[in-house]
Amino acid sequence: MRIPVIVLSGFLGSGKTTLLLRLLDEAKTRGLQPGVIMNELGSRDVDGHILNGHSDSAIEKLLDGCVCCSRRSELAGSIQSLSKQKPDVIFIELTGVANPEEIADALTEPQVLGLVQLKQIVTLLDAEHVLTYNSIFESDLSLLRTLRRQMETADLIIVNKTDLVTAPKLSKIDKVIRKQNDTALVIPAAYSQVDLNLLLATVKKQERQAIPVARSFKMLKAVPAGHHQDKERTIPEKTLSFSRVQTMTLPIVSATQPSRRHIEKFLLKFKEQLLRAKGYIRLKEEKSVMLMQYAGKRITWTESDFSGESYIVFIGINLNEQQLEAEWKRWLQLDRIRTL
Numbered sequence: 275m276r277i278p279v280i281v282l283s284g285f286l287g288s289g290k291t292t293l294l295l296r297l298l299d300e301a302k303t304r305g306l307q308p309g310v311i312m313n314e315l316g317s318r319d320v321d322g323h324i325l326n327g328h329s330d331s332a333i334e335k336l337l338d339g340c341v342c343c344s345r346r347s348e349l350a351g352s353i354q355s356l357s358k359q360k361p362d363v364i365f366i367e368l369t370g371v372a373n374p375e376e377i378a379d380a381l382t383e384p385q386v387l388g389l390v391q392l393k394q395i396v397t398l399l400d401a402e403h404v405l406t407y408n409s410i411f412e413s414d415l416s417l418l419r420t421l422r423r424q425m426e427t428a429d430l431i432i433v434n435k436t437d438l439v440t441a442p443k444l445s446k447i448d449k450v451i452r453k454q455n456d457t458a459l460v461i462p463a464a465y466s467q468v469d470l471n472l473l474l475a476t477v478k479k480q481e482r483q484a485i486p487v488a489r490s491f492k493m494l495k496a497v498p499a500g501h502h503q504d505k506e507r508t509i510p511e512k513t514l515s516f517s518r519v520q521t522m523t524l525p526i527v528s529a530t531q532p533s534r535r536h537i538e539k540f541l542l543k544f545k546e547q548l549l550r551a552k553g554y555i556r557l558k559e560e561k562s563v564m565l566m567q568y569a570g571k572r573i574t575w576t577e578s579d580f581s582g583e584s585y586i587v588f589i590g591i592n593l594n595e596q597q598l599e600a601e602w603k604r605w606l607q608l609d610r611i612r613t614l
């Protein structure tokens with residue numbers, strides 16, 4: 275009996291982890307034991323830490339690369355290791371730049387074919403930014419393709435962050451989606467709040483017989499995925515979106531305790547280059563370490579029980595790493611001097 279797999283895809287900051295947390299809470303309520311595979315572009319496990327307290331599920335983390343290309347070979351190992359614990363369902367949260375089609379492909383590899391069955395691909399869209407991303411990336415075909423593949427391959431599309439958009443914008447988004455995918459179920463949501471029965475209704479405890487997806491997965495062959503590093507295909511260097519989306523981790527030494535305002539000013543200064551930033555930061559004005567999330571040019575802070583050294587992960591397009599790092603050091607120094 276194969277373990278059902280639900281893939282959570284969606285552009286950076288669209289609400290995948292928020293949905294995963296809901297799923298884990300709901301699974302707990304239903305007495306289900308999920309397994310989780312989390313893939314992050316950065317070398318730091320920010321999302322993994324967020325899961326603490328929501329679940330005692332087995333979690334496999336694939337950091338520092340995208341599971342659909344550079345870390346693809348490790349996916350099979352993670353699935354094999356999770357399978358030993360016989361979870362009722364496996365959730366795979368992809369990176370924001372992953373093409374779910376490649377994961378669907380990877381799940382058919384011989385080592386895992388008998389263990390798991392792809393059940394559903396869920397794609398989250400950031401309602402506030404999806405139209406802009408669509409046009410911003412028009413000049414970059416590969417990233418645009420990735421975004422469209424995320425829509426095309428989905429069985430369920432959650433148009434998330436509807437609290438930030440108007441009804442006319444929603445109907446434009448609907449048209450964009452329908453151009454890419456006219457069979458997926460499309461649901462508007464805020465904070466990934468959807469009827470979780472849509473994902474979990476067929477997941478049964480100790481019952482590995484997965485019910486087939488409503489719409490069988492259609493393998494798309496026409497154009498290669500932007501950042502997929504398939505040796506058999508020749509993809510021009512400039513169309514590799516993965517190389518455009520870069521990640522860098524900047525540490526904050528414990529002696530330095532920046533202020534919230536100072537960090538926010540820094541992020542906004544680089545807003546044109548940044549797609550996403552997140553990290554755990556010990557702020558001078560807060561007792562607890564704060565989880566900072568920068569997504570869609572919005573910054574949120576929440577208390578956390580993280581106890582390690584502070585750091586921030588930056589994800590952006592064509593990041594000038596040296597400039598960012600030098601500026602970051604200068605910025606922290608400036609904050610320190612100001613408060614002396």
Ligand SMILES: Nc1nc2c(ncn2[C@@H]2O[C@H](COP(=O)(O)OP(=O)(O)OP(=O)(O)O)[C@@H](O)[C@H]2O)c(=O)[nH]1
Nearest residue numbers: 286287288289290291292370435464465567569574
């Ligand atoms: N306003 C608003 N914020 C949201 C909504 N859903 C999620 N967020 C916030 O958006 C930020 C990113 O959400 P995540 O769930 O981490 O998004 P993600 O897709 O996992 O992000 P990556 O892991 O970077 O790809 C967090 O600060 C969330 O609290 C929503 O519907 N409305």
